[in-house]
Amino acid sequence: MKRDRAFEFFRRLAEENPSPTTELEYVNAYTLLVAVVLSAQATDASVNIATRELFRRVKTPRQMVEFGEDALREAIKTIGLFNTKSKNVIALSQALIERHGGEVPRTREELEDLPGVGRKTANVVLNAAFGEETFAVDTHVFRVANRTGLAPGKSPEEVEARLDKLVPQPFRHDAHHWLILHGRYTCKARLPECWRCSVADLCRYKPKTASPEVRASAARSASRGRSATRTGRGPTPRTRSEGRSRSRPTRLP
Numbered sequence: 050m051k052r053d054r055a056f057e058f059f060r061r062l063a064e065e066n067p068s069p070t071t072e073l074e075y076v077n078a079y080t081l082l083v084a085v086v087l088s089a090q091a092t093d094a095s096v097n098i099a100t101r102e103l104f105r106r107v108k109t110p111r112q113m114v115e116f117g118e119d120a121l122r123e124a125i126k127t128i129g130l131f132n133t134k135s136k137n138v139i140a141l142s143q144a145l146i147e148r149h150g151g152e153v154p155r156t157r158e159e160l161e162d163l164p165g166v167g168r169k170t171a172n173v174v175l176n177a178a179f180g181e182e183t184f185a186v187d188t189h190v191f192r193v194a195n196r197t198g199l200a201p202g203k204s205p206e207e208v209e210a211r212l213d214k215l216v217p218q219p220f221r222h223d224a225h226h227w228l229i230l231h232g233r234y235t236c237k238a239r240l241p242e243c244w245r246c247s248v249a250d251l252c253r254y255k256p257k258t259a260s261p262e263v264r265a266s267a268a269r270s271a272s273r274g275r276s277a278t279r280t281g282r283g284p285t286p287r288t289r290s291e292g293r294s295r296s297r298p299t300r301l302p
């Protein structure tokens with residue numbers, strides 16, 4: 050997408066939500082780091098349910114190590130991959146104590162060196178805890194960037210690099226939040242809600258989804274057409290090519 054269109058794209062998302070934030074609940078940089086590690090392949094809502102009680106008791110790496118792996122496993126057992134995540138959180142807490150005096154480091158290299166911390170997690174922490182203009186590419190950001198033509202790429206790293214080049218000020222810090230929220234609530238994976246999308250005219254996705262009313266009306270007409278054909282009183286059946294042209298549009302991942 051060209052820079053002027055990208056500016057307008059984010060201007061509209063910013064108008065809808067002037068102060069976007071992560072939906073993960075946390076009380077400091079350490080609990081944010083833990084919450085992001087726990088959110089891998091899990092929803093923010095499911096993580097919040099588990100961490101709400103956990104973060105009342107545990108707010109520092111030292112408290113986490115004292116809490117222990119068994120208690121942690123029990124506390125987060127409703128989150129997917131809780132066995133591996135428990136091990137990683139205890140290991141990363143120990144590493145924070147041994148290598149960083151119990152503080153969350155502020156560089157990407159040091160963050161990515163911690164157990165269970167990858168590039169996306171480092172980006173979220175650098176952005177939300179330390180105010181850096183990073184672009185964390187999760188499944189929603191990857192989909193929206195590709196589907197809309199904003200910053201297409203074959204891998205999260207490619208999308209991140211394109212966003213980094215493209216996104217103008219004053220939207221750079223919050224861009225990934227807007228894209229996550231847009232993907233989560235409007236540009237959904239299975240059925241993007243194009244009929245109520247504020248950036249529809251800037252988006253290159255062609256088979257735009259019609260509103261529920263329009264789709265219901267089209268379904269009623271199709272159903273009337275089928276029953277009329279069965280009773281022999283309706284119009285002649287559509288040809289194969291006509292049928293194809295009316296079929297549901299292919300959706301990009």
Ligand code: SF4
Binds near residue numbers: 197235247252254
């Ligand atoms: S128009 Fe549809 S596909 Fe394009 S960004 Fe909006 S919801 Fe997504």
